[in-house]
Amino acid sequence: MKTTRRKALLGALAAPSLALLPRASLAQGAAREVRVGFTQDALTLDPANHRNRETETIIRNMHDGLLTRDAQMRIQPEIAEAITAVDPKTYDVRIRQGIRFHSGDPLTAEDIAFNIQRLVKPNAMGGQTSPRKSLLGPVEDASVRDARTVRLHMAEPWALLRAMLPFQEMVNPRQVQRVGQDGMQTRPDGCGPYKLVDWRRGEAIIMERFAEYYGGSPEIPVAGPAQVDRVIFRVLPENSSRVAALLAGEVDIINDLPPSAMRQVEASRNAQVMKVNGTRTFFVSLNLAKKPFDDVRVRRALNHALDKNVIISRVLANTATPLRGVMSPDAFGFNPDLPEYAHNLDRAKALLAEAGVAQGTEMVIDTTGATREIAEAIAALLSRTGLRVRAQVWEGAVLSPMWQNAERRKDRDMYLTSWGNGALDPSDIMVPTLKTGGRGNSAGFSNAEVDRLLDAAETEVDQEKRREGYLRAQQIVSEQAPWIFLWLPQDIYGVSRRIAGWQPQADSRINLHRVRIAG
Amino acid sequence: MSFSRVLERLVQLPIVLLGVSVIVFGMMALTPGDPVEIMLADQRATEEQAASLRRDLGLDRPIAERFVVFLGNAATGDFGISFFHRRPVFEVIAERLPATIELTLVALLVAVLVAVPLGVAAAVKRDSWLDRALSAISLFGVSLPGFWFGILLILLFAVHLGWFPVGGRIPFGAEVPRLTGFLLIDTLAAGRPDAFLRALSHLALPAITLGLPTAALLARVIRSAMAEVLATDYVLFAEAKGLSRRRVLFLHALKNALIPAVTVLAIETGSLLGGNMIVETVFGWPGLGRLVVESIFARNYPLVQAAVLLYAVTYVLLNFCADLLYAALNPKVRL
Numbered sequence: 018m019k020t021t022r023r024k025a026l027l028g029a030l031a032a033p034s035l036a037l038l039p040r041a042s043l044a045q046g047a048a049r050e051v052r053v054g055f056t057q058d059a060l061t062l063d064p065a066n067h068r069n070r071e072t073e074t075i076i077r078n079m080h081d082g083l084l085t086r087d088a089q090m091r092i093q094p095e096i097a098e099a100i101t102a103v104d105p106k107t108y109d110v111r112i113r114q115g116i117r118f119h120s121g122d123p124l125t126a127e128d129i130a131f132n133i134q135r136l137v138k139p140n141a142m143g144g145q146t147s148p149r150k151s152l153l154g155p156v157e158d159a160s161v162r163d164a165r166t167v168r169l170h171m172a173e174p175w176a177l178l179r180a181m182l183p184f185q186e187m188v189n190p191r192q193v194q195r196v197g198q199d200g201m202q203t204r205p206d207g208c209g210p211y212k213l214v215d216w217r218r219g220e221a222i223i224m225e226r227f228a229e230y231y232g233g234s235p236e237i238p239v240a241g242p243a244q245v246d247r248v249i250f251r252v253l254p255e256n257s258s259r260v261a262a263l264l265a266g267e268v269d270i271i272n273d274l275p276p277s278a279m280r281q282v283e284a285s286r287n288a289q290v291m292k293v294n295g296t297r298t299f300f301v302s303l304n305l306a307k308k309p310f311d312d313v314r315v316r317r318a319l320n321h322a323l324d325k326n327v328i329i330s331r332v333l334a335n336t337a338t339p340l341r342g343v344m345s346p347d348a349f350g351f352n353p354d355l356p357e358y359a360h361n362l363d364r365a366k367a368l369l370a371e372a373g374v375a376q377g378t379e380m381v382i383d384t385t386g387a388t389r390e391i392a393e394a395i396a397a398l399l400s401r402t403g404l405r406v407r408a409q410v411w412e413g414a415v416l417s418p419m420w421q422n423a424e425r426r427k428d429r430d431m432y433l434t435s436w437g438n439g440a441l442d443p444s445d446i447m448v449p450t451l452k453t454g455g456r457g458n459s460a461g462f463s464n465a466e467v468d469r470l471l472d473a474a475e476t477e478v479d480q481e482k483r484r485e486g487y488l489r490a491q492q493i494v495s496e497q498a499p500w501i502f503l504w505l506p507q508d509i510y511g512v513s514r515r516i517a518g519w520q521p522q523a524d525s526r527i528n529l530h531r532v533r534i535a536g
Numbered sequence: 537m538s539f540s541r542v543l544e545r546l547v548q549l550p551i552v553l554l555g556v557s558v559i560v561f562g563m564m565a566l567t568p569g570d571p572v573e574i575m576l577a578d579q580r581a582t583e584e585q586a587a588s589l590r591r592d593l594g595l596d597r598p599i600a601e602r603f604v605v606f607l608g609n610a611a612t613g614d615f616g617i618s619f620f621h622r623r624p625v626f627e628v629i630a631e632r633l634p635a636t637i638e639l640t641l642v643a644l645l646v647a648v649l650v651a652v653p654l655g656v657a658a659a660v661k662r663d664s665w666l667d668r669a670l671s672a673i674s675l676f677g678v679s680l681p682g683f684w685f686g687i688l689l690i691l692l693f694a695v696h697l698g699w700f701p702v703g704g705r706i707p708f709g710a711e712v713p714r715l716t717g718f719l720l721i722d723t724l725a726a727g728r729p730d731a732f733l734r735a736l737s738h739l740a741l742p743a744i745t746l747g748l749p750t751a752a753l754l755a756r757v758i759r760s761a762m763a764e765v766l767a768t769d770y771v772l773f774a775e776a777k778g779l780s781r782r783r784v785l786f787l788h789a790l791k792n793a794l795i796p797a798v799t800v801l802a803i804e805t806g807s808l809l810g811g812n813m814i815v816e817t818v819f820g821w822p823g824l825g826r827l828v829v830e831s832i833f834a835r836n837y838p839l840v841q842a843a844v845l846l847y848a849v850t851y852v853l854l855n856f857c858a859d860l861l862y863a864a865l866n867p868k869v870r871l
Contacts, residue, residue: 050708058822060620060621060622061621061622061623063622066622067620067622068575069620139588145592146585146588146589146592148575148589150585151585199622199623202621202622202623203623215708215711217705217822218628218631218632218822219631219632219635219821219822219823219826219827220635220704220705220820220821220822221704221708223708247708249708251703251704251820252820252822253702253703253820254817254820254826255687255817255818255819255820257687257690257818258687258690258702258703258818258819258820261687261690261691261694261695261702262694262702262703264695265694265695265698265701265702267694267701267702412568412569413569414567414568414569414570414573414574414833414835415568415569417573418568418569418570418573
């Protein structure tokens with residue numbers, strides 16, 4: 018009996034030692050390796066066959082585009098050396114020389130034309146149309162001018178071309194022939210700084226340095242091949258686990274760090290918190306087709322009633338930038354001179370009384386589970402005016418289509434929502450959300466002057482004139498207050514002090530080309 | 537169990553599957569939310585592009601036609617293309633299934649290894665401190681939310697002690713050629729004991745998280761069944777015959793006490809296979825549960841339909857196996 022007990026005791030002591038063994042050897046192998054704890058796996062590795070931000074973040078480390086953005090969100094050349102307007106509907110793209118795909122094939126002007134056609138031509142992907150077609154707006158074709166020049170043809174002038182080209186990555190047409198359309202989902206051949214080693218579905222994507230990389234954009238230091246041997250995107254969907262992996266030193270960068278964990282990360286010796294303004298504007302859409310929201314005094318009253326700084330500090334842990342209007346301060350055409358609807362309960366009450374809105378009037382803010390807490394806080398703060406405001410939680414798949422449809426939303430009051438502006442250009446957010454009939458115009462806002470200004474800016478090639486138009490449009494929107502203007506959440510990352518040469522950027526990309534091991 | 541009974545059970549299977557198909561197809565179709573809207577959830581897609589995508593996914597056809605096509609294809613093992621992965625559903629599920637099965641089996645092993653000795657000990661020492669402690673612990677174990685327990689284990693054993701990794705199945709550099717998809721088998725088959733240990737260390741925390749609540753339930757069932765059996769005449773008779781205590785307990789009493797435990801195990805296996813999404817999420821485990829829940833939110837109809845059918849088959853077969861085990865454990869049971 019004694020022997021058995023001793024064996025059991027030894028076994029219990031041995032178990033953790035066994036567990037320690039792989040961990041130690043794992044750490045040794047990680048010297049020139051950077052690991053990202055990432056919320057989601059890639060849906061596909063074909064850059065033309067998805068509409069998913071996380072998928073693009075992963076793919077972008079293996080594929081380059083004609084243009085890219087630096088950490089300050091400035092548009093920079095990548096595969097393209099220069100883009101010049103031939104006329105408002107035609108652009109010439111000059112291709113950089115000496116670029117090779119991971120397979121060794123050289124990148125040519127024909128390859129770029131093939132990629133553009135694959136993205137914009139109907140049924141060009143084995144009978145299927147690329148789901149990314151709409152990201153290239155009116156671009157309808159590409160043709161080869163000479164060995165280094167590709168011409169882009171558009172159905173109409175499009176001011177957003179440069180802002181939208183960073184969303185497209187180039188694949189090797191010969192690889193499409195070799196592996197077929199279906200094969201492209203899992204067997205990429207790009208010309209980015211890393212090449213695929215292994216994709217363990219749902220678990221990790223492992224890439225290694227591409228030694229023959231041409232170096233990327235010379236405008237972003239440091240150009241040249243990647244500085245680490247291997248990068249791994251590890252899929253860790255659960256917030257606490259991602260934080261734990263960072264604190265345990267298993268990963269070096271984590272995205273979507275929950276604000277509640279910021280203090281814990283900062284307190285650790287081996288990691289730090291990094292924040293950057295995101296590109297998603299949050300607002301409460303007011304149903305302008307329904308009383309009393311058709312009265313501008315009510316809409317202004319609601320803006321005055323909400324002390325958004327309280328929510329930013331208490332609910333969002335100071336991880337959002339308050340907005341007076343639609344646009345991010347980082348975006349082209351941002352109007353810094355918009356007046357503020359300062360928090361003023363007396364003013365709000367007076368405006369409501371003036372508009373004939375009785376005390377105790379009930380209002381509902383529609384929201385999804387993800388933003389329930391914020392909606393409840395907004396409801397509580399608005400209720401201080403004497404209104405009775407409450408939040409109603411819906412499933413996103415139900416709520417969003419309901420508010421896109423004027424008939425279906427006709428009985429609803431308010432909608433806590435957001436709109437991404439990845440292009441950081443007013444066209445990308447104001448046209449869909451504030452132009453008459455826009456796909457995301459959940460408030461049902463319609464203003465002839467705003468429509469005219471937005472239409473003019475869409476086709477205006479002179480950027481200064483576009484800017485002026487957008488400044489005026491933002492002014493009108495601010496005065497008309499179709500929304501309760503809220504904030505721009507920041508993207509929060511946990512980053513190991515072990516790495517350097519990386520900083521977060523507003524488009525949520527985690528480009529690892531220039532990352533290196535510190536020291 | 538007679539051959540005709542086995543045949544009868546097997547004939548029931550397609551009928552159950554047809555019923556499940558109708559229900560799952562109907563429920564997915566009736567659930568509000570449009571996969572095309574979700575896939576193109578942005579401002580730039582035009583109605584024309586949405587219609588084109590809808591056509592590509594086959595969602596422009598009437599629901600009845602879609603159901604008939606689905607049934608016809610499913611009968612030949614073709615479950616269509618996953619909307620979001622753009623690859624055959626069968627392929628996407630097959631990639632994830634071994635991870636879930638492996639985790640489930642190890643969790644069950646943990647559960648049985650913990651529950652059987654504890655359940656038997658509590659029954660033998662009825663009303664002792666051990667019995668009371670086990671009751672309290674098992675109540676705690678049954679009530680444990682997997683999410684919370686998993687995080688707790690990670691914080692203690694991965695972050696503070698550093699004994700086990702936070703998540704994943706195997707680290708880079710320890711991979712072995714895929715033979716069965718079960719890493720514990722593949723690593724041994726490749727003659728890589730180091731990789732086996734690494735895979736085992738990755739499995740430990742999720743398996744304990746899943747296995748201990750099951751162990752708690754199982755221990756309670758074994759304890760009460762065992763207590764009942766120990767009070768029967770034949771146990772008294774066996775002891776009177778002079779058989780050793782160990783022999784009476786494990787050869788005579790435990791065999792009968794295991795009958796209700798087998799039912800519990802069959803049900804638990806089914807729910808572990810289908811319902812460990814939370815634990816898979818916490819540990820970044822690349823299993824089927826996580827995939828299915830993600831697919832439900834994305835209205836990825838083909839994948840959800842195929843996975844639910846797979847769950848239905850699993851449940852039916854597990855119950856079938858439980859019935860067979862009944863008969864083996866207790867010859868009085870005639871199926």
